[in-house]
Amino acid sequence: MQLDIVVAFFLFGMAATLVGSKIHFSRGLSQGLTLFLLIAIGLKGGVALSEHASVRLVPQALLVLLLGLALPFIAYPLLRRIGQWNRTDAAATAAHYGSVSVGTFAVAIALLDSRGVDYEAYFPLFVVLLEVPAIAIGIYLATRGDKKKARLDWHELLLNQGCVLLFGGLLIGWMAGTEGTAKVMPLFSATFHGALALFLLNMGCKAAEQFPQVMRQGAFLTSFAIVMPLVGATIGGSLATLMDFSIGGIALLATLGASASYIAAPAALGAALPNANMSLPLTASLAITFPFNVLVGIPVYLAAATYISQSVS
Template sequence: MDFLSGFFTGFLGQLQSPTLGFLIGGMIVAACNSQLQIPDAVYKFIVFMLLIKVGLSGGIAIRNANLAEMLLPAAFAVAVGLIIVFIGRYTLAKLPNVKVVDAIATAGLFGAVSGSTLAAALTLLEEQGIEYEAWAAALYPFMDIPALVGAIVLASIYTRKQRESFKEEFPSKQPVAAGDYAGEDNYPTTRQEYLNMQHGGASKKVEIWPIVKESLQGSALSALLLGLALGLLTRPESVYESFFNPLFRGLLSILMLVMGMEATARLGELRKVAQWYAVYAFIAPLLHGFIAFGFGMIAHALTGFSLGGVVILSVIAASSSDISGPPTLRAGIPSANPSAYIGASTAVGTPVAIAIGIPLYIGLAQAFMGG
């Protein structure tokens, strides 16, 4: 009973935080059809500032840390990213009216990491006085890249098999080249034909390095890795303490407002696809976070990984990429419907991860501390 009481007390306390308040406020403002707008350039600048601050703090910590301490949490981050993709492949993809490539792309986006969700979690941990390894933020790419690569590879394997089936079933049909439009007269009548039309007739080898390179070159990971490099190789403590750190919470509040407005706006996109995406987008972030929490507790028991670090691992697992993931998946899985995976992520997944997931995992950590 003490454990449950401590958990629910901590959970309810997180819901009253200003960070989550701005998110909910943004959702309400958008639902009321307000004309309030935050320029896209301002949004991108805020994301850059937040991620470079997280990177700087992580780089400074890594410079003074024992790298051996990072090995197990980093390995678990890789494992969780891949597990999330396989969960989506063999759950969401099996549901009615859900195309397999759409399900794999959705799983890849949910396996990848949201820098803004990570920033929100770090702020709440600091507000609650929960200690964590500063290098824990550096677990971001260890989960993000394997999830995106894994999703694109799985989609490529699936579509290749479908093309082979198509050739056997419809040997006389000529595939439409990728990028061409199929009119009503030659609209595909089978899933195999549809996939063949999307990808063309030739089978191509999956190239892993371009996927990794594109992920690393994405704006979110670039900012985070730049901050890590500067924190590790230079001495940025003075500018960090005088400029980046004081602005962090204020900028995060504006970002949460924007994300709340975006979540409400994306609900229309989500209605265009099967209702199963909404179910998946609500359940998956919490399930993914619990899986990561379990791995984190193993690291906690074996290496002394802090409970705050366990929360961070859980949060990045619960998050879904809002910056680097969508363009990577558009390029890597062109036949997938962006309304499905982006709508599911921004309309449901991200609000669930921030408003429910972060307080949930912090509440669990506080309950374990009390125990």
């Protein structure tokens, strides 16, 4: 099977870093690429929402919210009972695995588009819905029974960059529709894959930089960071099948269930849980789960979605 071009940039970044080459992305460029991808995904989803919005979205949105609420409660006991982690570290890591990775979602969209697989184009709405609940649950798990430990900044949680840009893009796309966005859409559609390739090049470098930390953390962290995405993908894919999503929709919800946040969650949880060892969830999500999903997971989720759809029909 031919390697997707954007994934090749991720592998290139990892390989270059591992052999000792320094590919430097300035903070401004890194943030600019993230900003571009968030707005592009949100804008496209908003246009689709303006064309396909219906009352059917309400139960779908509620079920997706339940997915985001459930995943931390699944991850937490695995980390506490099997990994023997303390409550704060387990809760912080569980929250990362209930929240989502927009970068992983962008790779999944690029793969579906390149293969001509249809999907529900309003999916960015679900990304917004999944961003926050798991973070709040993680903070609850870490601080329950001890209100003095709780330092939840709801402003930071609800108005983080990922949520604001995705929701802003959705709102603009929904209000403007296809005709209103025609002037700007060529910029975001024609250059999307190029921006994603650069983003993945940067992520490949960052993931490789975390490898020494992976080696220090041991086998449990690696196992959890691979098994938990498979659990999340199974639940997400099953939920999408229940909601009668398309093949692409099943693959996308499986991908969202499998992904782990490495942007919004670390910022919010680092402020809310100052005693948490944030190197643990960051290493797991960025150095293990993200590469696993990009290189292995997403093609597997798509293949499983195809098989499920064909079996049901």
